[in-house]
Amino acid sequence: MYLTQVLDADIISTVEFNYSGELLATGDKGGRVVIFQREQESKNRPHSRGEYNVYSTFQSHEPEFDYLKSLEIEEKINKIRWLPQQNAAHSLLSTNDKTIKLWKISERDKRAEGYNLKDEDGRLRDPFRITSLRVPVLMPMDLMVEASPRRIFANAHTYHINSISVNSDHETYLSADDLRINLWHLEITDRSFNIVDIKPANMEELTEVITAAECHPHQCNVFVYSSSKGTIRLCDMRAAALCDRQSKFFEEPEDPSSRSFFSEIISSISDVKFSHSGRYMMTRDYLSVKVWDLNMENRPVETYQVHEYLRSKLCSLYENDCIFDKFECCWNGSDSAIMTGSYNNFFRMFDRNTRRDITLEASRENSKPRAVLKPRKVSTGGKRKKDEISVDSLDFNKKILHTAWHPKENVIAVAATNNLYIFQDKIN
Amino acid sequence: MYSKGTKRKFSGSADTATDDKAMAASYSLQRQSLLDMSLIKLQLCHMLVEPNLCRSVLIANTVRQIQEEMTHDGSWQVVTEAFSSPSHGPSDRLVATEVLCRSPVLEQQGGGPKLYSVMGYNGCREEEVVTDKALCSVAVGDGAPALLLGTIGHCWDRAELRVAEVEAGVSEDSLSGSGDEEETRCREGTKLATGQVFGMFEIKNSPPGSDPALEELFSDVDASYYDLDTMLTGIQSTPKMGPYDLLDSLASSHGPTSNSTCRADLNELDHIMEIIVGS
Numbered sequence: 001m002y003l004t005q006v007l008d009a010d011i012i013s014t015v016e017f018n019y020s021g022e023l024l025a026t027g028d029k030g031g032r033v034v035i036f037q038r039e040q041e042s043k044n045r046p047h048s049r050g051e052y053n054v055y056s057t058f059q060s061h062e063p064e065f066d067y068l069k070s071l072e073i074e075e076k077i078n079k080i081r082w083l084p085q086q087n088a089a090h091s092l093l094s095t096n097d098k099t100i101k102l103w104k105i106s107e108r109d110k111r112a113e114g115y116n117l118k119d120e121d122g123r124l125r126d127p128f129r130i131t132s133l134r135v136p137v138l139m140p141m142d143l144m145v146e147a148s149p150r151r152i153f154a155n156a157h158t159y160h161i162n163s164i165s166v167n168s169d170h171e172t173y174l175s176a177d178d179l180r181i182n183l184w185h186l187e188i189t190d191r192s193f194n195i196v197d198i199k200p201a202n203m204e205e206l207t208e209v210i211t212a213a214e215c216h217p218h219q220c221n222v223f224v225y226s227s228s229k230g231t232i233r234l235c236d237m238r239a240a241a242l243c244d245r246q247s248k249f250f251e252e253p254e255d256p257s258s259r260s261f262f263s264e265i266i267s268s269i270s271d272v273k274f275s276h277s278g279r280y281m282m283t284r285d286y287l288s289v290k291v292w293d294l295n296m297e298n299r300p301v302e303t304y305q306v307h308e309y310l311r312s313k314l315c316s317l318y319e320n321d322c323i324f325d326k327f328e329c330c331w332n333g334s335d336s337a338i339m340t341g342s343y344n345n346f347f348r349m350f351d352r353n354t355r356r357d358i359t360l361e362a363s364r365e366n367s368k369p370r371a372v373l374k375p376r377k378v379s380t381g382g383k384r385k386k387d388e389i390s391v392d393s394l395d396f397n398k399k400i401l402h403t404a405w406h407p408k409e410n411v412i413a414v415a416a417t418n419n420l421y422i423f424q425d426k427i428n
Numbered sequence: 429m430y431s432k433g434t435k436r437k438f439s440g441s442a443d444t445a446t447d448d449k450a451m452a453a454s455y456s457l458q459r460q461s462l463l464d465m466s467l468i469k470l471q472l473c474h475m476l477v478e479p480n481l482c483r484s485v486l487i488a489n490t491v492r493q494i495q496e497e498m499t500h501d502g503s504w505q506v507v508t509e510a511f512s513s514p515s516h517g518p519s520d521r522l523v524a525t526e527v528l529c530r531s532p533v534l535e536q537q538g539g540g541p542k543l544y545s546v547m548g549y550n551g552c553r554e555e556e557v558v559t560d561k562a563l564c565s566v567a568v569g570d571g572a573p574a575l576l577l578g579t580i581g582h583c584w585d586r587a588e589l590r591v592a593e594v595e596a597g598v599s600e601d602s603l604s605g606s607g608d609e610e611e612t613r614c615r616e617g618t619k620l621a622t623g624q625v626f627g628m629f630e631i632k633n634s635p636p637g638s639d640p641a642l643e644e645l646f647s648d649v650d651a652s653y654y655d656l657d658t659m660l661t662g663i664q665s666t667p668k669m670g671p672y673d674l675l676d677s678l679a680s681s682h683g684p685t686s687n688s689t690c691r692a693d694l695n696e697l698d699h700i701m702e703i704i705v706g707s
Contacts, residue, residue, distance in 0.1 A: 073478075159481055160478065206485060207488075209485050211482060228486055261494060265486045315462065321469075324480070324483045
């Protein structure tokens, strides 16, 4: 992997490639969405991959104020999900804590010229002056990319939205908050169906929340949601209108020898992602990534340790709140590799076939552009080898929570606070 | 960043019993500091944005876990006994930031081990033994010594007051089988305290339960204002009963109430209406 680009932004809160990988969308803390487009490979340099350039920037969400509760509603974009492309325009869903919006991004590269009733400035012509008629012609113009909000799905969530997921039927999508999951139709904004509700009658009895949810990539009736207790529930929407009883329940039995006061917190799942094949799903908890076979509920088929050296530091990480950081994870296009972030701007990639793993760093200082990335290592024992970093030197403010993998190629986007790093495989 | 752990000094004593006791004491202290830390985290003062519910739930569960363990050890009982004295009045309905201040009761008793105050938490004090390792590993100490771990303070105290009020309505909780009423009440205290944290996400129309004694004290005050400052400042809840509601209820119920009371109430209502509308 080598670093190809570093782009400046506000604090990035979500990263997502579209279905073809041609577009890369980022959402930030300021409610803005920035979309990057990949350059077409030029014939002059056939071996160089296209770079990503800014394609469109727009303000998706504004800060709001909930007058009833006297609280601010953050404009931070929690998630962006692309819709499958159906025409020349691109569409995506972006959401903050409370409101989901469907944006249409369309290009305009032609302009009609030669109107009869108005002149080039747009001023109306005096009809008496018009002596002849002409047909307006389309003339090329500088490319203009416009983003317009086509749907606003509001007022359906009492709690903070953590996930949105487009269904494989391309007509519906789900949105999940801490206690409820709603099903929407993309065309209908004033109604949504509540399909999961785990709110207890008495809020004092609340001990578990929904942390993430996703639709199955092929079966439009199936979705999963994860919880703060480290469990995943797979639900079938055909079974009942309210999917309160799961079809499958995934939970790994706890290892009694490693039980501590922090066991529950570190078992809380921060992200769940189906594999592209739809046969597996991956969950991210604080210290590890687990791959589950949908046909086996009692334990994951693979477990990868992301930063096991943090296990002895859990108390400090609880104190500084880092233990509540929500890391995401992603699959590569062929489901042969998975990636997730860590601290100190490190991110980890695991090859499922060879069982090899690598730690890389997203940093301007430590990686020259177009130079191959050097693998990093954190020293866990007493002796620190050269080039290794000790656990105590890790910068816990530099966390990589959001990463994305191109759906077809080995191109990855890594969000390091307010910088977006794009890495590509070396081609020879 | 985070406090570095200090090494436990090697006592040099060959007496294993002393070592065990020291370890247990150290574990209890660490557990206590974890409890304090958790309670601080649950305290959400001056938040402009709604706090993260997932985080609150996880912290509350941690607090519950610690409390359960301390209940098992019997050290929780000591805490509640220490606070059964009437030195803490109902005035603590508004939870201040110094909720985990040193208890005056314990100071009178010549103080046990040094206790932690909220304000000085981030600064590491020499007495603090916050070693990550011990807390992250297993091992519930066998019979932790009965330390006066009294920093829980006002938070639980206030919760206990409310517990007494709702005791009648409390359903059979699946506790550890201990029939100890104190423990039951404290568990309910946790539930209520955490309920207030989660409850702020709801618009509450009526506060749960009411102590007749407190009611009398605050009879002329609109209680809804105090609901604001339970665990979180700046949260508005819809008033329990506005002036229009009072008018409606009076209009509909003529019979049992005496006319004089009605009239007095109406006069008061008029007065209130004047203030609201007239100004």
